Amino acid sequence: MSNTRVAKRLPRDPGPPAWRSIIPEQPRYPKLENKIITDWLIIGGGFAGLSAARRLCQITNTDKIALIEASEIAAGPAGRNSGFMIDLPHELGSGSYQNKIEVDQKHIKLNRQALQFAKDAAEEYSMPTEAVEPSGRINGAVNTDGEKHNKEYAQHLDQLGEQYKNLSSFEMEKITGSTFYKSGLFLPGCLMLQPALYISKLANGISQSNGNKFSIYEHSPAIEIKKNNDSWEIKTPTGSVITKKIIMAVNGHAESFGFFENRLMHVFTYASMTKKLTNDQLTKLGGEKKWGVTPSNPMGSTVRKITGINGDRILIRNRWTFDPSMEVSEQRVSKFGNDQDKSFNDRFPMLSDVEMEYRWAGRLCLSLNSVPAFGEVDKNIYSACCQNGIGTAKGTLAGIGAVDLATNTDSAIVNDMKSYDAPKKLPPKLISYLGANAIIKWRELKAGKEL
Template identity: 40%
Template sequence: MSPVKAKSFVASRLPENTGVCGWVAMLPPRVEKPRLEGALTADVVVIGGGFAGLSAARRLSQLDPQLRVAVLEVGGIGEGSAGRNSGFIIDLPHEVSSEDFSEASSNKSRRDITVQRTAIALASELAAEQGWGPDILDPCGRYSVAMSAEGDKHLVTYARQLAELGEAHTLLDAKETAEITGCPAFTSGLFMPGTVMIQPAAYIRAVADSLKEPVRVFERTPALSFARVDGGWLVKTPHGSVEAGQIILANNGHAQSFGFFSGRLLHVFTYASLTEEFDPARLSGARKWGATPALPMGTTVRRINGKGGDRILIRSRYTYNPGLDVGDGEMRRAGALHDRKFAARFPGLPNIGMEYRWAGAMAITWNSVPAFGEVEQGIIAACGCNGLGASKATASGIAAAEMALGVSSELSRIYQTFQPPKSLPPQPLTTIGAKITLAVREWNAGDE
């Protein structure tokens, strides 16, 4: 990977969140970690307090309990993209399409499974250590559901490939799927037991709260710049600074805001809506489940049970936003689509409205590899999750921590095999191509 030549890096923009995230809104108020005030010295500074950054901090503290680590989060813990996730820590390759699961790709599938199960292992270890309940992390598995003959075909193809990989799964017909989901529109389903479901905002908060001295987490503390100094790097924030020997850049697409991976990251936003609470007696089936779509870029659905009633989460719609911001019009269009998707799946809930709507950012590379590695001496990037942020960003954070301390593991060896992110075509070709690709794939997904 070609290093960036400059020795001083200044943020051109800071992350902004669009819409009110229902995951955060459902949680009780919390006492935030302090913002950074004054000068601090650390061994490693982690920029970003999401899946990648907090997982890196956790792994660093495991490898060297005496290591001084400072985690800088631009906003409140859980308010950013990680807390806006759909909450699936998935162990298996995600897109259930035959071309992605051919015999020729079995080695890649096994590699991806190893990467993603490393993320699940970290989350499960923390849950056992901290005594978290299923309201934070639930190893309940997930469903993939179809709403068309094409979707049914893809689930059968995927199930066959899982069998060849030796992975547990159960195919369900329409009646069996309806008994679980309460949704008569699903034509088939596939259950995979290895996925861990999380309440993403609660999970991110809990991971941050689990970190103890000499790891320190600072909220409302954006990294504004960092520059080379004798023996390391000086990171400046609005009210203080951190001098450290190494930086782990765990801010996903916003690594580009500091000048890294220029022309190599596609900034894509996805959208979610969460209903108001409803009487669980109004909808049959299990009160807690999550389902990803049979076809890529279809609709993800979760039923969430709470003390005051149940809610349904709908996630669908993808837009290319190279400026890293989302407009009101895009939110309205996504919301209208979610309302139609909800009505098609749950006709027995005609008067249930959406209480929260939000957008979340992803960073995608053209060749679907992470934006990972030492991008400047002493600066290691753990970015470019390519979707599946809970799984892949967590794994990238772990791998970055191991790279920082020179530790070899099966995960770090896998990360060494990844090619650098490919350069994107020049503008306006990238914008035209990205928008056409997203539109075609959403059209292909149809009702899914």
């Protein structure tokens, strides 16, 4: 393996980080501007990186730990998702949520370990209620295909012994204020996050609880990783880190350093969030104060109604693109914003005067065979990457698992992560680009009104 790895590119996140923009100012962390020596370096300050940090602090007594983040905490993908921390089978890379019973039962158990990790952190660090709420989610159906899908999913949940509740169109309207949904399937186990608030409070909580043992550096992207005898030297634009062990928690960006080359699919999703709803608009809408609807067709629109520190708002997320460059333009974000406006108006015609305040894109990483990019990828470099579109739960598990692997701690997470094949190699780049985007487009067309 190469002694020096230079980053081919740095992460770029188009559009403002809406979730972070609507919470009070959070603590900021310094830029790395000198050389430091530490026992552990975590690259990436999202769900995987911060979960790894908390796990390390739990099981190491005297080791010094540093975390470097390319931008700012909660400004990257961790603060750009829709905030669903899902416990049940939810494979975005396939056309169906379903899998084998025994496999799904194992994954549910592991996912719930991630959810418990988040709930424990919320309690330990006294997070506001809206950061982590065990309020469940709804799989919404807007047509007969969606209802058929929900019926099949409910049958699968029966086989798994999982709880759910069927919702009529009247009950869906009572919850959402919208007559758009024909029916729904309420799934009680999902945690609803204010992702930027959770990530910010998690970072601050770990920092405050561990004193000089743990340090965070923002605006400090890793640009080079170099073998230095029995240690690694990681360079940033203005500093460097000498460390024994590295946790690579950067999802698809791992490929920028030459790891898992041509084995990771870089996908963007797009979202918009309204301005604060006025009292008059809230009256017109009706429904409950907060709820979350995922589409019965995985390619459809995810919709959330939130209430919290910065008022009541609605978020809508849809559209997907495969972008191997890991970059999309602001123009693309704006273009797909028109689709979100249409989806919003279809669901909430009574809110025709509501304007969107934020539009953004978020990066996902998928593998062709829906497996993680996990394990020791070079001596004492441990990857916690490729969450296959479910970064809140899978990222949390990957971060914990990477630490357990690196410290030789026996755990069910490590056993599961190590049981997978490696991510499959992708076809040649042009074929991958054309083929993946054609499949996405076909699936979006098939989603119909769900979009």
